[in-house]
Amino acid sequence: MKQAITGYFVDDEQHWVAKLICGHTQHVRHDPPWTNRPWVTHKQGRNEKLGFRLECKKCDRREPQDFN
DSSP states (O other), X not given: OEEEEEEEEEOTTSOXXXXXXXXXXXXXXXXXXXXXXGGGGSHHHHHHTTTOEEEOHHHHTTOOOSOO
């Protein structure tokens, strides 16, 4: 199920994590060649992706929210 990005934070390992409108979180790493997300490396890129919808596997599995 696709859910919109509402914000970001950095985890304990200094990786960017997206907050989704559904209350779940998802890492948004730029880790070429496996994951190519150069937009996450700078503030402007992250801001431009606010509202972008990511596939939320936690919703698909009906997991409880990560935050309120």
